[in-house]
Amino acid sequence: MLKEERHAYILQEVRVHHRILLADIADTLQVSVDTIRRDVKELDEAQLVKKVHGGAVSLDYNIYNYVAKDNFLQQKKSDIAKKAVRLLRDDMVILMGGGTTNIEVVKHFPPNIKLTVFTPSLPLATQLIQHPTIKIIFLGGVLSKDAQISVGADTILALQQLRVDLCFLGTGYLSVKEGLTEYDYEVVQVKKAMIERAKKTMVLTVSAKLNSVQRFQTCPIQDIDTLITELDPEDATLTAFREAQIQLL
Amino acid sequence: MLKEERHAYILQEVRVHHRILLADIADTLQVSVDTIRRDVKELDEAQLVKKVHGGAVSLDYNIYNYVAKDNFLQQKKSDIAKKAVRLLRDDMVILMGGGTTNIEVVKHFPPNIKLTVFTPSLPLATQLIQHPTIKIIFLGGVLSKDAQISVGADTILALQQLRVDLCFLGTGYLSVKEGLTEYDYEVVQVKKAMIERAKKTMVLTVSAKLNSVQRFQTCPIQDIDTLITELDPEDATLTAFREAQIQLL
DNA sequence: CAAAACACTGCAAATATCTGCAAGTTTATG
DNA sequence: CATAAACTTGCAGATATTTGCAGTGTTTTG
Known part of the structure; x- marks a missing residue:
């Protein structure tokens, strides 16, 4: 050679x-x-x-991008990501949505972990490609320019063929009363299908976004198994969720 | 001898x-x-x-020229892109593969053109998302880390449901004798399906890549309708392609 | 701070290159 | 056609580069 x-x-x-x-x-x-x-x-x-x-x-x-961007919100998202990766095991098959929190999770993936990740999110897939051992399946469909994820019938149909271990949802607004809500109707349809096809659904969000409500409901609070925030699980802010039987991390 | x-x-x-x-x-x-x-x-x-x-x-x-050559090459790709966009009309439905030349084509899209673009390429989709009036449908599948495009059965199946006006192929090696060839077998399968579902197939390549041959054949030269290079169509380098009845731009 | 991982130095074996030369082949020319 | 000049080729010996390894120093990590 x-x-x-x-x-x-x-x-x-x-x-x-x-x-x-x-x-x-x-x-x-x-x-x-x-x-x-x-x-x-x-x-x-x-x-x-x-x-x-x-x-x-x-x-x-630019490795410094990563550090320089390390502002307050970024720190919180990094904390969430660290908690989220603890749930991962080799050979799991997972579904991941879009959003910067999920991207942060991918950045925290252990270098040698063997996962199969299904995602309709373009930025997430781009981040995943940099990981050496992850198998990525992109869920195709019409690309929504706002959300930068695939939406529409093709995406839903592709999702309906799956059965995965975990689903990570990184965007959306969670409230005990209204459940998980969203402002984009098409994104709601995709997330519904994602939750349906996963054994467990984890919502990842900074605490500031909790208790907000948007126009469309993705699912009621009971459909969420675990909520991961940057806060300590015992934090008073989370009391209502604890009472709703949501696992807190 | x-x-x-x-x-x-x-x-x-x-x-x-x-x-x-x-x-x-x-x-x-x-x-x-x-x-x-x-x-x-x-x-x-x-x-x-x-x-x-x-x-x-x-x-x-020759990798040592890589950086120095880059601007020069970029200019050529820009020339190719300008020729390619002249083929586009409002309301066309097109298929685009990966590669930096295709990305350059997207950058040259007129700001108001109404197109529907199907693509299995992650970087291309990311570029397309920045365009205001293009409808993008991402062809899902297993993501190849090298080529950064979807490959495999899902992608091929999704392609088989289409019938598009034009297909732009921006990677690959074209020779009159061996046709369009590629070094990645899975990519070849996807490209075959793309060519099959398009009324016309255009190959976009810098002239330096012509007359090279790789391990796997995507299609024979007859399946290519148009070849777009940075050269004048009358250039002597292209004589063999002209004789093979390929339209030159 | 100690163990582990990585980097650096010098060395030896293998491999590749260069130089000059001689023998063979081709070309030019009267 | 004869012959000199020019070119081509393979070889031998000297020189240079590449590579893996061992020993030692440095950085990283828990």
Whole structure:
């Protein structure tokens, strides 16, 4: 194998996954880690990748974005995500909706976890593609420009063929009295189908969004199994949900 | 064996495999490695291949030019995109594959055009979402991490329900003899289905990619209606395609 | 702060390249 | 047609590059 081929392979991997591990590449290409280290060093000197301890990252992939954006709300979402990933086990099949909280969950996926994720969300799928071991099935359909998810009959039909372990819903407004509500009718239809096809439904939301109500109902409160917020499960804000028999994390 | 014959053979091998090993060629042609080395040196000086330690690689595979070439390549892709959008009319229904050239086409869509676009490509859908008047239908399926498009049975089945006006294919390698080829088998299956469901198929590619061949055939040259490159349709490079009755833009 | 993972250095073996040369082949020319 | 000049090819020996490994230093992580 030519050095140039290895270089091309490394660049390709960096383009697709935004980051690589030297050991992975060495293993795949059947050469020593030292060789890959030297390759990456050259690519770094040629300003094609950025070499870091243990691997390399893409130049345009802005790691600082992630930290810089770490504002107050982001911190809460990160806390929610950490709780959510604790529910995951290898070989689970899950459904994920859209929203920045769910994206945060994907960022917190353990690097080696083996999951099958079904999603109608374009941004979520884009985030998932960067994970090395997740199998992603995108639920096709008409793309809603607002929500950036597939909606409509095709999406609902595709959902009806599934039976998954968990469903993570990251958008929407939850209230004890009105249940889960939404302002977009088409999104409601998709979420209904998602909840129906999952054994357990988890709602992920920052506490500020609780007790709000929107125009359309996705489901009554009883259909929600678990509520994950940034708050301690014992927090007084959540009392009403605790009384409604919702599991709190 | 004449030197020119060896040169032709070497160029052919480089076109097909993107790389060669001096020792392989020497063995196949039954001449010394030194001779092949000198041949490759000449081809390198003539800017037809790039000589590297142990062999040679094709120029468009030459990663060191990657950054420098990028703007140049971008200009070509922009030229291709401008030609492609001239084919669009309001209320058309089209299919678009992946690749940076297709993304460029989307960027060149007129702001008010009314189109329905079906696509299995995640990056393309993400780009399309920014357009105000396009109706997008994402073709769902298992997401290929390399190609960033949906592949597999679900995608093919969804495609089989369509009948569209135009299909834009932006990746792949086109040669008169071998037709449209690809290195990813699953992508080939999707593209086959796309071509089948479109009244007309347009291949969009920079001229450097022409006359290259990959492992799997998507379709023979006759199934392609139009070839759009950055070159003038009368350019001598395209003669073989003109003779194959391909419309050139 | 200690263990684990990773990086760096120098070295040796394998492989590739370069140089000069001699033998063979082709081409040009009177 | 004869012959010199130019080119081509393979080989041998010297030089250079690549690669994996072992030993040692550095960074990361819990």
